[in-house]
Amino acid sequence: MTTTEPFRLTASEAQSQFRAGTLTVQDYARSLLSRVASRDSTVNAWAYLDPELVLARARELDQIPPEKRGPLHGVAIGVKDVILTKDMPTQYNSPIYVDDKPEVDAGSILTLRTNGALIFGKTTTTEFAATTMGPSHKGPKTGNPHDPSRTPGGSSSGSGAAVGDFQVPIALGTQTVGSTIRPGSFNGIYAMKPTWNSISREGQKLYSLIFDTLGLYSRSVDDLKLLLDAFQLVDDQPVPPEPFTVKGAKFALLTYPTPEWPEPGPGTAAALKKGAELLRAHGAEVEEITLGEEFLPMYKYHLQVLAGDGRIAFLPDYYFAKDKLDPLLLGHVHNAGKHTRKDQLRAFDELAAMRPKMDALADKYDAIIGPSALDEAPVGHSSTGSAAFCGPATAMHIPVVNIPGFKGENGLPIGLSAMSSRYRDQHLLRVSREVGKIFENEGGWKSAL
Amino acid sequence: MTTTEPFRLTASEAQSQFRAGTLTVQDYARSLLSRVASRDSTVNAWAYLDPELVLARARELDQIPPEKRGPLHGVAIGVKDVILTKDMPTQYNSPIYVDDKPEVDAGSILTLRTNGALIFGKTTTTEFAATTMGPSHKGPKTGNPHDPSRTPGGSSSGSGAAVGDFQVPIALGTQTVGSTIRPGSFNGIYAMKPTWNSISREGQKLYSLIFDTLGLYSRSVDDLKLLLDAFQLVDDQPVPPEPFTVKGAKFALLTYPTPEWPEPGPGTAAALKKGAELLRAHGAEVEEITLGEEFLPMYKYHLQVLAGDGRIAFLPDYYFAKDKLDPLLLGHVHNAGKHTRKDQLRAFDELAAMRPKMDALADKYDAIIGPSALDEAPVGHSSTGSAAFCGPATAMHIPVVNIPGFKGENGLPIGLSAMSSRYRDQHLLRVSREVGKIFENEGGWKSAL
Numbered sequence: 001m002t003t004t005e006p007f008r009l010t011a012s013e014a015q016s017q018f019r020a021g022t023l024t025v026q027d028y029a030r031s032l033l034s035r036v037a038s039r040d041s042t043v044n045a046w047a048y049l050d051p052e053l054v055l056a057r058a059r060e061l062d063q064i065p066p067e068k069r070g071p072l073h074g075v076a077i078g079v080k081d082v083i084l085t086k087d088m089p090t091q092y093n094s095p096i097y098v099d100d101k102p103e104v105d106a107g108s109i110l111t112l113r114t115n116g117a118l119i120f121g122k123t124t125t126t127e128f129a130a131t132t133m134g135p136s137h138k139g140p141k142t143g144n145p146h147d148p149s150r151t152p153g154g155s156s157s158g159s160g161a162a163v164g165d166f167q168v169p170i171a172l173g174t175q176t177v178g179s180t181i182r183p184g185s186f187n188g189i190y191a192m193k194p195t196w197n198s199i200s201r202e203g204q205k206l207y208s209l210i211f212d213t214l215g216l217y218s219r220s221v222d223d224l225k226l227l228l229d230a231f232q233l234v235d236d237q238p239v240p241p242e243p244f245t246v247k248g249a250k251f252a253l254l255t256y257p258t259p260e261w262p263e264p265g266p267g268t269a270a271a272l273k274k275g276a277e278l279l280r281a282h283g284a285e286v287e288e289i290t291l292g293e294e295f296l297p298m299y300k301y302h303l304q305v306l307a308g309d310g311r312i313a314f315l316p317d318y319y320f321a322k323d324k325l326d327p328l329l330l331g332h333v334h335n336a337g338k339h340t341r342k343d344q345l346r347a348f349d350e351l352a353a354m355r356p357k358m359d360a361l362a363d364k365y366d367a368i369i370g371p372s373a374l375d376e377a378p379v380g381h382s383s384t385g386s387a388a389f390c391g392p393a394t395a396m397h398i399p400v401v402n403i404p405g406f407k408g409e410n411g412l413p414i415g416l417s418a419m420s421s422r423y424r425d426q427h428l429l430r431v432s433r434e435v436g437k438i439f440e441n442e443g444g445w446k447s448a449l
Numbered sequence: 450m451t452t453t454e455p456f457r458l459t460a461s462e463a464q465s466q467f468r469a470g471t472l473t474v475q476d477y478a479r480s481l482l483s484r485v486a487s488r489d490s491t492v493n494a495w496a497y498l499d500p501e502l503v504l505a506r507a508r509e510l511d512q513i514p515p516e517k518r519g520p521l522h523g524v525a526i527g528v529k530d531v532i533l534t535k536d537m538p539t540q541y542n543s544p545i546y547v548d549d550k551p552e553v554d555a556g557s558i559l560t561l562r563t564n565g566a567l568i569f570g571k572t573t574t575t576e577f578a579a580t581t582m583g584p585s586h587k588g589p590k591t592g593n594p595h596d597p598s599r600t601p602g603g604s605s606s607g608s609g610a611a612v613g614d615f616q617v618p619i620a621l622g623t624q625t626v627g628s629t630i631r632p633g634s635f636n637g638i639y640a641m642k643p644t645w646n647s648i649s650r651e652g653q654k655l656y657s658l659i660f661d662t663l664g665l666y667s668r669s670v671d672d673l674k675l676l677l678d679a680f681q682l683v684d685d686q687p688v689p690p691e692p693f694t695v696k697g698a699k700f701a702l703l704t705y706p707t708p709e710w711p712e713p714g715p716g717t718a719a720a721l722k723k724g725a726e727l728l729r730a731h732g733a734e735v736e737e738i739t740l741g742e743e744f745l746p747m748y749k750y751h752l753q754v755l756a757g758d759g760r761i762a763f764l765p766d767y768y769f770a771k772d773k774l775d776p777l778l779l780g781h782v783h784n785a786g787k788h789t790r791k792d793q794l795r796a797f798d799e800l801a802a803m804r805p806k807m808d809a810l811a812d813k814y815d816a817i818i819g820p821s822a823l824d825e826a827p828v829g830h831s832s833t834g835s836a837a838f839c840g841p842a843t844a845m846h847i848p849v850v851n852i853p854g855f856k857g858e859n860g861l862p863i864g865l866s867a868m869s870s871r872y873r874d875q876h877l878l879r880v881s882r883e884v885g886k887i888f889e890n891e892g893g894w895k896s897a898l
Contacts, residue, residue, distance in 0.1 A: 084553075102553035104533075107655070110765035200761050202655040206556070209646050209658055232764060236790045312649050315681060316559035341685045341872035345808070352801035359794070423790035 006031035049121030070116025078171035082205035106203025123158025134381035141381035153183030154384030173215035178390025180215025184402030186377035188413025196397035208309035247283030254370035265375025267408025301347035359421035376408030405439025455480035474523040498570030519565025527620035531654035555652025572607025583830035590830035602632030603833030622664035627839025629664025633851030635826035637862025645846035657758035696732030703819035714824025716857025750796035808870035825857030854888025
């Protein structure tokens with residue numbers, strides 16, 4: 001009998017072993033650290049990782065008597081380096097914040113820690129999670145674990161890569177346009193952007209108040225469920241929730257209208273086709289839809305609001321050290337796009353007016369299935385890829401899960417996005433569990449292998 | 450000839466003296482500190498104040514050569530103790546955070562410091578700026594400087610009181626319902642809540658993403674202008690901006706419909722009447738208006754969204770130390786109001802839909818003049834007073850300035866709110882300057898005496 005190396009376990013599987021007494025958090029942490037040690041020079045997913053600190057925390061967790069352990073006991077979590085952690089630096093991949101170490105936990109981190117999680121290290125990010133140039137600015141570039149010559153996506157580059165490479169079972173990202181879902185697709189893992197403002201963003205670098213959302217990575221839906229429960233995301237639902245089966249379910253297969261959005265590449269087009277076929281083969285109804293007239297300016301408005309928000313968000317850093325800011329961020333502060341307040345407000349208000357309409361559209365289906373990324377992860381590290389297909393869920397505040405399961409022309413992973421209306425996060429997770437089983441079993445890519 | 454003691458100067462007046470070489474920042478700081486020393490046991494406005502630190506920073510500022518001094522050189526600023534300051538603790542008036550000192554500046558603080566401001570100390574607040582019980586939990590209650598048996602209002606209690614008492618010329622507050630404007634009225638000073646999300650909220654304790662706004666206190670419009678310029682608030686306006694004169698201007702005099710809002714008390718009712726008379730006497734047109742049908746659920750929706758947001762914002766603190774949270778905040782986390790997600794979303798979306806309508810209403814006038822508070826500051830410290838009249842500007846994201854100038858039946862100050870549409874902050878300031886001259890000269894209360 002061969003035993004799975006602990007680093008390959010999902011967090012939920014590791015927890016089963018902690019409960020059974022067949023694995024300690026320290027041994028688990030050692031296994032993860034050995035995986036990191038063997039792979040770090042290839043993937044470069046970490047902005048900060050102190051093995052001694054990890055082992056010390058693991059020891060503390062092992063010393064907690066079983067009856068006092070939290071629901072996330074021993075769950076190892078990588079944290080995108082734009083989220084404050086009391087015991088580690090937060091550097092934002094910015095030359096301004098090298099080795100900066102505010103002694104405070106973000107709200108999300110405090111919730112995770114108090115529930116027993118093992119905060120493992122800080123993962124690489126593009127500058128302030130706001131540029132598209134692959135990290136890091138000061139060291140080797142983060143590589144896609146499935147082909148290090150390619151980008152893992154961004155801006156949550158290290159979180160996506162570390163989970164995809166079994167260096168940690170769970171990681172936190174953020175999403176302002178497509179920074180969580182795109183790396184989910186590129187690294188072949190589950191990625192979730194919950195409903196906007198359903199998890200505290202306190203202590204998470206600000207780019208846009210109305211778009212920024214904490215993102216979650218894992219290699220299993222069970223692990224996402226652990227997190228949603230700790231963050232107390234509850235739907236308006238009967239308890240226990242309604243069961244969900246693909247058989248008899250109704251899905252929309254969404255493609256985005258051009259030229260407002262780009263055309264999907266061949267890999268994504270094939271994944272959409274295959275995904276619909278699989279769902280139909282399992283007894284679901286799949287209706288092909290696109291976004292109607294009323295939604296067409298959505299992406300343009302999204303980028304307009306973002307420009308206005310970036311102007312505000314980066315002003316303090318600009319005053320502090322404008323010579324160390326990326327030109328894109330300088331452009332925000334200088335209002336290089338010459339956006340008027342009137343244009344900004346129209347964009348802000350029109351997006352707000354679209355949200356209940358998008359909910360109404362989503363509520364006609366068990367979930368909307370759409371593309372997560374243009375195609376496989378592109379070659380190179382100078383761009384983290386297009387976020388266009390991830391924008392709508394962000395702008396509309398709706399929850400979205402990247403479900404892995406497909407492969408592109410070069411054998412790299414491609415995922416599809418499942419979306420529902422706002423605050424149906426737990427429902428969406430139930431749908432994603434069942435859809436994920438089908439996609440991973442029959443689509444050609446498995447997240448956990 | 451008597452010389453004004455430096456602590457009585459506005460920040461702009463102090464700056465004139467710095468430029469003329471007739472006052473150093475150190476001497477100015479000593480004067481402010483002496484005022485604090487003589488008044489602190491009566492007013493109790495400070496949660497943290499280290500005279501040595503203030504004097505050390507003042508010395509550093511004096512050493513900067515004149516040509517390298519920032520636009521806010523030597524401007525002394527009190528900071529509400531829910532905003533992170535790198536060199537001082539941030540305690541939120543919460544037993545959880547006693548002596549807590551994250552080594553990081555909020556975005557607003559970084560902007561002020563890099564422009565030359567003297568960050569003076571931390572001012573008292575209600576717990577997390579989210580309860581209505583007068584601070585502090587661990588020491589004497591903050592008193593209204595004009596009658597210490599009365600509340601200075603809240604949640605920005607210490608900021609309003611310190612500026613009203615000449616202990617500091619400028620202070621920062623925050624507003625989620627009425628936490629900046631109400632203390633402005635109660636302490637007889639200028640208070641401004643700029644357009645929502647026009648100044649970075651990074652590092653400012655989160656209660657509600659969609660409502661929380663940084664607030665500004667001063668005893669002169671010139672001082673507010675200094676701050677707006679440092680924060681780069683610019684309107685869509687020709688430069689130089691249009692001049693503004695009360696003669697020929699058009700104002701709305703707004704009263705809120707009952708029973709959705711309360712009736713103003715006698716002092717506020719008299720101030721509204723007198724304010725309208727004064728504006729008319731100076732050649733303005735004043736149209737009496739109330740909010741129409743479409744705005745009636747505004748305050749109900751505001752409180753619904755707030756409950757949902759509080760549920761998210763205080764969850765981390767709840768996990769960390771639920772026994773140390775105020776019952777109001779526990780109620781948020783427990784969803785004591787049993788708000789459904791559907792209700793929350795309807796409230797969120799309906800408020801969003803009202804915003805362009807409120808802009809359109811405001812744009813019919815040079816400014817809307819309305820009540821800031823129910824009446825004079827109430828007696829006692831167990832309640833910081835009703836925020837009902839401040840809610841609309843917060844919910845609608847529009848800028849509002851409390852203009853002092855009136856007195857109530859007990860001789861305590863009463864201000865009125867001037868409001869315009871979103872992102873007309875500089876316009877509103879020009880209007881407030883002219884209106885403020887009239888109210889302060891002829892209304893019965895002067896902020897700077």
